[in-house]
Amino acid sequence: MNERKRQVMLAAQRLIIEKGFASTSVQDILEEAKISKGTFYNYFTSKNECLIAILDHAAEESIIRRRDLLVGRDHSDKDLLAKQILIRMHVNRELNLIPVYEAIFHSNDEELRNFVKLRHVEELNWMSGRLIDVYGKKAEPHAVDCSVMILGMIQQLSHFWTVGSPEILNIEKLVHFAIRRVDAIMFDLIENGDILLGKLMLKSMATTNSTIEDYEKKIHQQLQLIKGKLENGIGHQYIDFLLNELQTGNPQLSIMEVVTWSLRDVGKDTKQASRINEAALLIWDYIDMIKTDK
Numbered sequence: 001m002n003e004r005k006r007q008v009m010l011a012a013q014r015l016i017i018e019k020g021f022a023s024t025s026v027q028d029i030l031e032e033a034k035i036s037k038g039t040f041y042n043y044f045t046s047k048n049e050c051l052i053a054i055l056d057h058a059a060e061e062s063i064i065r066r067r068d069l070l071v072g073r074d075h076s077d078k079d080l081l082a083k084q085i086l087i088r089m090h091v092n093r094e095l096n097l098i099p100v101y102e103a104i105f106h107s108n109d110e111e112l113r114n115f116v117k118l119r120h121v122e123e124l125n126w127m128s129g130r131l132i133d134v135y136g137k138k139a140e141p142h143a144v145d146c147s148v149m150i151l152g153m154i155q156q157l158s159h160f161w162t163v164g165s166p167e168i169l170n171i172e173k174l175v176h177f178a179i180r181r182v183d184a185i186m187f188d189l190i191e192n193g194d195i196l197l198g199k200l201m202l203k204s205m206a207t208t209n210s211t212i213e214d215y216e217k218k219i220h221q222q223l224q225l226i227k228g229k230l231e232n233g234i235g236h237q238y239i240d241f242l243l244n245e246l247q248t249g250n251p252q253l254s255i256m257e258v259v260t261w262s263l264r265d266v267g268k269d270t271k272q273a274s275r276i277n278e279a280a281l282l283i284w285d286y287i288d289m290i291k292t293d294k
Contacts, residue, residue, distance in 0.1 A: 005043045008033045009057065012050050017096060021051065021103040021112075048111055051100070058095050059119060060281060062088045064264075066126075067284055071261045075133040078183070082175045084130065085154070088123070089171055127151065129288065135186050142189040144197045146182050153178040215286040216246050222279040226272050238263040242283070253287045260284070 011033035015024045026047050030040055044050040066084045073080055092098055104112045127147035132140050139146075154174060161169045189195070220243060227239045238259050245251040260283045267276040 002043075004035075004039070005053075008035060008040065008043060009050065009054050012047075013054050013096070013100060016051065016103050017099045021047075021100075021107045021109070048109065051104075051112065052115055054095075054100065055097070055115070055119065058091050058097055059122070060277070061095075062091045063281060063284065064277060065091070067257075067280075068261065071258060075130075076136075078134055078179055081130055081134055082172070082179055085127075085150075085175050085179075086172060089175075123151065124148065129292075131182075131186070135190075138190055139186055141193075141195050141198065142186060145189065145195065146186050148197065149185060150178050150182045153181060210285075210289075212286065212289055215282060215289065219279060219282045219286060220246055222275065222282060226267075226275050226279060229275075230267065230270065230272050233266075235263060235266045238266065251290070253290060256283065257287060 008029065012024070012029045015028050015032055019028070024047070026037070026040060029047070029050070030037060033040075040050075044053065065087045069080060069084055069087070092101075101116065104116055107113075124144065124147045127150065128143035131143045131146055131150075157174055157178070158169060158171070161174075223239050223243055227236055230236065230239075241259050242256060242263070245256050260280050264273075264276055264280055267273050270276075
C-alpha cells in the first residue's frame, strides 16, 4: 500500500475514534493528515470509502496471519484453530478498530452497516471451512450452525465480562472455552443429524460472483506484473510454478499454498511486498473456491 495513503487512513481512524464517524468530515481528515482535497480524492471517492479501506486492510492482515499459521501444520489441530480465531481479535485491538466498529453501529449509515454485515458473513464462511477441517467431512452440514454459535459465544461472553467484571478479560481463555463448548455441540449435532441454518443460507449471502476462471485471470495478471518488477531469482521460479499450475486444469492446491507462502517470504522486504500480498489473497481465495466446489 502507498505509504501516503496509509497515513491518510491512520489520520481518518484517529478522528473517527475521537469524534465519531458522523462528526468527522472530509475537511477534518484533510487537516489531520495535512493533505489537499485533491490528494484525498486520488485515494478515496468518499469518507465511507476511506473507512472501508481501513477495515479492508485489517481483514487482509488477519487473513495473511491466519494462512501463515496453517503452512505445514495439521489443519485439524484445535489449538491452531484457537490461535487463528485470536488473530482477528488481536488485529482489531492492535489497530484500535473496536471503537471504529462501534461508530459504524451507531452511525445508521446503510452502506457501512451492509459492509460490516458482509465482513461478518466472510468470517462465518472462514469459520465453517475451518470447522470442517477440524471435525471432518461429516461436520459439513452443521458447520454453519456451529460457526454462528462459536462467534456468538465469544461475542456475548466478552460483552458480559466487560460489563460485569473489573478485571481484564483473558481472551485466550475465552476462545478455548468456546471451542470446548462447540466440541460437545458438534458431536451431538452429527449424531442426531440436527440442522438449523445449513450451508445454503450462507451461500445465499455470498459476497462474490467471481468464478474460478475469473480468479485464474486475475492471479495470472498480478503474477506477471510482479515478475516484471521483481529481480530475477528464486522469486521468479515460484511465480513460474504458480503460473504453470493455473494452466494445468488440476492444480496441486497444497503445493500452491506452500509456494505462495515462500513467494511472500522472498518478497517481504522488496517494493513488491504489497502486490505479492494482494496476489496471495487472490490465490488463497482461488484455492478455497476449488476446495468448496469439490
